[in-house]
Amino acid sequence: MNKQQEIDILSHLISIKSVNDHEAAVADYIESLFKPYEDQGVKIERVSYAPDRDNLIVTIGEGERMLGFSGHEDVVAPGDLSQWNSDPFKATIKDNMLYGRGASDMKSGLAALIAAMLDMLENHHVPGKIRLLCTVGEETGEYGAAQLTKLGYADNLAGLVIAEPGNDMHEIGYTSKGIIDYIVTSKGKGAHSSQPQKGINAIDHLIDFAVQVKPLMAKFDKVNPVLGPLTHVQSVFNGGEQINSVPAKAVMKGNIRTIPEYPNQVVFDTLNGLVDQLNQKPGYDLTIEYSFPEDAMPGDKDAPLIKLIEHVHDELFDGPIEPKGQAGASDGSEFLHAKGDFAIALIGPGNNTQHQSNECVDLDVYHQSIKFYQQLAEEFFAQP
Template identity: 55%
Template sequence: MKEQAKIEILQKLIRIKTVNNNEAEAADYLASLFEPYSNAKVERLTYAPNRDNLIVTIGETGPILGFSGHLDVVAPGDLNAWDSDPFEPVIKQQRLYGRGAADMKSGLAALVVAMLELLESKQPLSGRIRLLATVGEETGEYGAAQLTKAGYADNLIGLIVAEPTSDLSQLVYTARGVIDYRITSIGKAAHSARPQFGVNAIDNLMLFYQQVKARFADFTAVDPVLGGITHNITKISGGEQVNSIPSYAELWGNIRTIPAYPNQVFYDKIAELLAELNQQSDVKLAVEYSFPEEAIPGDPQSPIIKAAQLTAQEVLGRTFKIAGSSGANDGAEFLQAKGTFNSIEIGPGSDSSHQSNEYVELPIYLQAIEFYQKFALEFLKFQTN
């Protein structure tokens, strides 16, 4: 495939507005690229109307290597902060600008082009490659969770997540988990001049706020790559008007976990605190969790990392810096599938993710395509020998 055709695939993908919706249109476009190849198995799994996950498998038999990328992007934000339309990709000085150029339509497009070129070359594979293109990664990895539950990630021999890693300079093998939670407080409205007739939901919510961080101080382990846990209260709201005792209040908290602590220990701490506080008169607190993800432990000596380093030396003339990630990705869900395998995160894209004027360096995008192809060939061959 010519370089311009590879770039046009990325451009067309960016033009499809998939801001936490409309992923089906992007899935349709990518699926159409595989239509000429009878030996490519294309499947869809619908999450909601207009929101389709895409699964493409190439190769006849044997072990399966997973390729992971998400179809959705974050909102562009203030359009005045962009130098051009975020959904009309622009190329300037070897950089392609547009929403998703870094996170992560360049990675997804590179995976797709790598598979297409393998099909074009008719080079036999020593196994299979399965693309797992998901919905909703930016808001909770629920597309990956759906694919995992349906069995599409069962018994993989390895997984590449094509999230941006500083222009292919790093290879991420471990990542923090994330727990987003909401605490609700139910009170009773009354006139602020007669507070004795009401129950102040904000006051009761503050009881939790004042104590939760002290409870989490017990988690003192420090990961050599990821560091310690982090916990922040990031949103608080409540009340109806200034002269009324608030009948409702809520807060949102965000915990970034490390492999030393499974998510359940945090659930237990919160449940313990709520049970104690709810014993007090008129306190009514409850918790809800939003798409929590476990931390990814990884293994820096795993075969998939060794194979990636050998391929990087061949394609890039250097090896990757081994690193961890402070953010969660779809790999956390896929690793819950049947079987035991390791995942790595490696992809094109700059540090401009989620920012205005997001971009990818086109030479890096093209290198990523070559890397994915050669890695897949060598890793599958190694696994069958």
């Protein structure tokens, strides 16, 4: 595969408007690239999450050990189009940078994995069994990865590489914080504000929760040496209908970033316990729900997969590579629940322009990342 063909794959992926939806079109395109190689034993599977939202699984090669590659098919919205210098859904090249929504996060990484695997098939040299997991909904909750994990597609991998942006291939993410988004709803009873005794103020009760939850979260005071502390932010607060009425309903939302020292269930138990405690008071009616929580992803920077990535990187790239912790979650937070004990590494050709206007990727890094994934697979299966 020549460099123009590699660019064409990335450009086509960017042209598909898979903004938090429509991943089936991405799956269609990727499937079309691998279809010609089915006579080489390529196995293509689709798993639908919802209408027009398909995960895609492509397995090539043979052997007892299986290396996992993964990338997500969705992107975030482009935002204010006036802040873009080009159409976000038309790949534009300027000064060796390719611009477009997903150029960094993470259609360049996905395209590089695809190109690497296609090169192996084209050259009739697949060093071992490799499975590509293309997921839906990573940007809004990793639910494609959760679905594939529950169905067993990541079970008993020998290692998993997720092509998330890694500072132009100079960082390996090997551990990450978890996420808990919670929504607390307080129900009261409406009344005229001139007769508040006839109502139940939902805001007052919600404020009680908001005040009391802070010291409870502060008790989670251990600090992970790589990821730092657990963090808690009360980010949304809504309530009431109009100024002369006792509010009958109020809602607050909070975001917690967890660390391996405090599994999500420990935090759930604390939040649920506070809600139960407040509901013992007369008139209180609080409920709590969680939106796509993700566990923290523990990791070992000395794991054989991480060391192998460092070695291959040194052979192909100038400058050092650094194992790092990630503040945000990824599909790795779901794949870690698969059966088996395997390391997960996040490394891809993207950079820190993800989710921004004029998102871009360095084409030299992109082309070199394709060689990196090929050589990584070669040396991975050469190991005993």
